[in-house]
Amino acid sequence: MNIVIGLITGMIAGATPILLAALGGTLTFYAGIFNIAMEGMMLMAAFAAVLGSFLFHSWVVGVLFAIAGAMILALIFIFFSVTLDTDEFVTGIALNLFAVGSTTYLLRQIFKVKGVFTSKLIDSIPNIHIPLIEEIPLLGPVVSGRNLIVYLAVIATIFCYYLVFKTRFGLRLRAAGYNPNSLDSSGVRTSQMRIYSLLLCAVFCGLAGAFLSLGYVTLFAENMTAGRGWISLAAIILVDGHPYGIALISLLFGFFDGLGLFLQNYGVSSQFTSMVPYIATLVALYVYARRNRERERSTL
Amino acid sequence: MEDFISLEHIVKVYPPSLLAVDNVSVGFRKGEIHSIVGENGAGKSTLMKLLYGLIPFDSGTVKMNGAPVRFHKPGDAIAMGIGMVHQEIELIPQYTVWENVVLGAEPVRGLGGTLDTTGAIELVRRKIDEFQFNLDPSAQVERISVAARQKVEILKLLYRNVSVLILDEPTAVLTPQEIPQLFAELKRLREAGTTILFISHRLDEVLELSDRITVMRKGKKIATVAASDTDKGALAQMMVGRQVIFTSKRTPHRRGDCVFEAKGLCVARRDGLKLLDDVSFSVHAGEIVGIAGVEGNGQFELVNSIMGLRTPSSGSIKVNGREICGLPILERRRLISFVPQDRARMGASLAASILDNAIMTHHRLEPSFSAWRGLVLDYRHARAFTDELVRRFSVQASSRQSLFRSLSGGNQQKLILGREFLLSTPFFLMDQPTRGLDVGSSEYVHGEILSMREADRAVLLISADLEELFLIADRILVMHRGQIVADLTTERTTIQEVGRYMLEGKRTA
Numbered sequence: 038m039n040i041v042i043g044l045i046t047g048m049i050a051g052a053t054p055i056l057l058a059a060l061g062g063t064l065t066f067y068a069g070i071f072n073i074a075m076e077g078m079m080l081m082a083a084f085a086a087v088l089g090s091f092l093f094h095s096w097v098v099g100v101l102f103a104i105a106g107a108m109i110l111a112l113i114f115i116f117f118s119v120t121l122d123t124d125e126f127v128t129g130i131a132l133n134l135f136a137v138g139s140t141t142y143l144l145r146q147i148f149k150v151k152g153v154f155t156s157k158l159i160d161s162i163p164n165i166h167i168p169l170i171e172e173i174p175l176l177g178p179v180v181s182g183r184n185l186i187v188y189l190a191v192i193a194t195i196f197c198y199y200l201v202f203k204t205r206f207g208l209r210l211r212a213a214g215y216n217p218n219s220l221d222s223s224g225v226r227t228s229q230m231r232i233y234s235l236l237l238c239a240v241f242c243g244l245a246g247a248f249l250s251l252g253y254v255t256l257f258a259e260n261m262t263a264g265r266g267w268i269s270l271a272a273i274i275l276v277d278g279h280p281y282g283i284a285l286i287s288l289l290f291g292f293f294d295g296l297g298l299f300l301q302n303y304g305v306s307s308q309f310t311s312m313v314p315y316i317a318t319l320v321a322l323y324v325y326a327r328r329n330r331e332r333e334r335s336t337l
Numbered sequence: 338m339e340d341f342i343s344l345e346h347i348v349k350v351y352p353p354s355l356l357a358v359d360n361v362s363v364g365f366r367k368g369e370i371h372s373i374v375g376e377n378g379a380g381k382s383t384l385m386k387l388l389y390g391l392i393p394f395d396s397g398t399v400k401m402n403g404a405p406v407r408f409h410k411p412g413d414a415i416a417m418g419i420g421m422v423h424q425e426i427e428l429i430p431q432y433t434v435w436e437n438v439v440l441g442a443e444p445v446r447g448l449g450g451t452l453d454t455t456g457a458i459e460l461v462r463r464k465i466d467e468f469q470f471n472l473d474p475s476a477q478v479e480r481i482s483v484a485a486r487q488k489v490e491i492l493k494l495l496y497r498n499v500s501v502l503i504l505d506e507p508t509a510v511l512t513p514q515e516i517p518q519l520f521a522e523l524k525r526l527r528e529a530g531t532t533i534l535f536i537s538h539r540l541d542e543v544l545e546l547s548d549r550i551t552v553m554r555k556g557k558k559i560a561t562v563a564a565s566d567t568d569k570g571a572l573a574q575m576m577v578g579r580q581v582i583f584t585s586k587r588t589p590h591r592r593g594d595c596v597f598e599a600k601g602l603c604v605a606r607r608d609g610l611k612l613l614d615d616v617s618f619s620v621h622a623g624e625i626v627g628i629a630g631v632e633g634n635g636q637f638e639l640v641n642s643i644m645g646l647r648t649p650s651s652g653s654i655k656v657n658g659r660e661i662c663g664l665p666i667l668e669r670r671r672l673i674s675f676v677p678q679d680r681a682r683m684g685a686s687l688a689a690s691i692l693d694n695a696i697m698t699h700h701r702l703e704p705s706f707s708a709w710r711g712l713v714l715d716y717r718h719a720r721a722f723t724d725e726l727v728r729r730f731s732v733q734a735s736s737r738q739s740l741f742r743s744l745s746g747g748n749q750q751k752l753i754l755g756r757e758f759l760l761s762t763p764f765f766l767m768d769q770p771t772r773g774l775d776v777g778s779s780e781y782v783h784g785e786i787l788s789m790r791e792a793d794r795a796v797l798l799i800s801a802d803l804e805e806l807f808l809i810a811d812r813i814l815v816m817h818r819g820q821i822v823a824d825l826t827t828e829r830t831t832i833q834e835v836g837r838y839m840l841e842g843k844r845t846a
Contacts, residue, residue, distance in 0.1 A: 205452055
């Protein structure tokens with residue numbers, strides 16, 4: 038029984054950063070930006086979170102730092118790809134590489150360590166215990182006692198859905214992606230919608246990064262996002278950006294992530310188990326492509 | 338009657354030295370349908386875009402109700418009640434009709450800008466009813482016809498309370514059946530007090546619809562006349578600057594040997610529906626065979642089968658006695674010159690230079706274009722060839738290296754036509770070669786097709802324009818639901834008879 042609960046909580050923890058980053062990414066996806074910088078934004082945020090929390094001994098400051106860190110990358114992205122109209126893919130790659138390089142550099146300059154930095158002075162984001170629900174067998178230990186950011190991620194999913202599909206902002210946001218000329222000729226500047234989407238993306242990636250370094254674990258390790266930003270991109274593309282679909286896919290990845298850790302206890306080498314989520318991505322892509330091809334064939 | 342909007346001495350120069358609008362003064366009255374006609378490149382669209390604030394003009398004044406106004410962006414014009422529907426429909430296909438209409442001016446309720454969906458649908462429905470547009474506000478735009486999409490564009494402007502509608506060649510994208518409906522709606526709008534500025538080069542339409550007509554040529558205004566005081570010939574003469582003949586220029590010509598022969602050609606869809614059903618016909622040397630038919634009755638599949646873009650399920654196609662079904666496309670191109678319907682996508686590469694487009698296909702078929710045993714192109718020869726083509730087919734281009742995209746529609750078509758004409762093939766396949774071209778360019782294309790006939794080449798001409806077929810074709814075949822339902826000699830039939838076959842197919846006894 039404990040194994041099952043362990044697997045489920047592992048799945049939730051694994052899914053949270055992917056879900057948050059993908060929700061941010063999906064806003065830019067709808068706005069018609071090919072944004073691959075979630076990886077970099079998340080990494081920058083993870084570092085900034087540790088820095089803020091370490092300096093001020095407060096996880097709140099840590100989270101704010103994280104959002105600011107991601108925001109810096111978003112502003113650079115906006116400057117290049119919206120203002121200067123450079124290629125989004127190249128800009129994204131550059132930002133991701135910049136994030137790896139700069140966080141590694143700052144880690145060594147500020148904390149004077151290589152590889153991993155941890156300290157008793159870092160205040161981590163608390164877990165939330167829900168009084169009554171906690172008592173319920175099976176459900177209680179799963180629903181209650183999760184990290185604050187996990188609950189935020191659930192709210193964020195619903196928020197994103199509502200924002201994209203039920204509001205004026207969402208109508209304009211999707212219009213920016215579907216047909217920018219039409220939006221412009223309707224009197225709304227497409228570039229403005231894209232800027233908003235990138236700023237929101239930074240907020241979500243900031244939360245995702247803070248969860249990684251102050252929730253999932255309490256430390257910063259070089260390149261600790263380990264491809265989660267890319268997985269989130271895959272999640273967006275697999276479900277055409279639908280927030281609820283993203284939540285489902287994120288849980289799936291989280292499950293394989295957790296499964297990898299679980300298998301390590303049974304003597305499977307960690308190098309092998311860390312491949313599991315990526316193998317799952319390829320399988321998912323294959324299924325997706327097959328399904329699409331069949332759908333096309335049936336409409337012909 | 339006082340002018341509601343007047344343009345005074347408007348000048349627009351496209352750098353470096355193209356005078357697009359040359360000192361044009363014209364007035365529009367409230368509640369009239371005013372057409373602006375001219376050949377492609379005459380400056381009629383440019384003039385309207387200047388009025389709409391889409392592009393700035395260099396000198397002149399725009400006055401509304403006698404007061405000077407200046408629009409810096411379309412939003413300014415819309416705020417003053419002037420709206421424009423462009424040639425390319427700019428809607429969001431994934432959105433519903435109402436979503437497209439309200440986009441940018443959405444009704445919201447409560448906090449956070451939540452869309453007032455029911456309110457918006459009601460508002461749009463009321464507008465639809467007011468102008469009798471016959472649209473479903475909740476229909477998805479990608480599922481409605483082009484004509485309906487155009488109505489959505491108009492509705493979008495009416496929703497923003499414009500009183501002046503500028504329509505840039507709205508009929509170019511419509512089928513012949515849809516045009517009268519649009520005209521009825523425009524006339525209803527006029528009755529409601531809307532001023533309509535209608536850009537077109539189709540003279541019949543303009544005469545039918547307008548109250549007054551302004552003719553432009555090469556950036557200049559030639560005249561503004563009342564539609565009741567003029568006719569097609571006079572308008573065409575003002576547009577082109579010389580007399581245009583609307584009667585056949587065909588001279589008797591001896592028919593040669595059979596060049597093209599299709600036998601029992603069938604193309605079936607996956608679900609078994611026959612898109613081409615036992616099609617057999619032949620085209621002889623020195624003969625122009627026209628194919629008439631409402632679009633979507635198998636013409637597309639026929640063209641694709643001939644060119645090798647679709648494999649017929651059965652039947653044979655022979656050119657000069659050689660079976661071409663199964664041949665690679667390049668091999669077919671040795672036998673067939675081809676002017677496709679979609680010049681921008683299939684006929685040429687917009688992003689390539691004029692030279693690149695001129696030598697396409699030639700460079701693969703003719704050894705004289707390559708040097709070093711085919712490893713590189715012989716650019717000296719390619720340049721000479723391009724210059725010759727541009728000269729012979731009088732393509733108006735600034736240089737060989739400029740992009741194909743920069744040419745006007747008529748010149749694009751001339752270049753494609755010239756390239757295909759210079760291929761030494763016995764058979765010529767043309768799919769809607771004059772679609773979207775103005776009177777002068779169409780006349781030129783017709784002349785070239787007739788000269789191919791003189792040169793004893795076999796021409797298959799697919800056209801939705803019956804007048805064109807009667808002008809130059811020797812025989813007219815009518816396609817209906819994938820079948821050839823009639824094989825008529827042009828001299829012994831009438832437009833009415835062909836039209837009946839197009840709509841009803843084979844007469845049932």
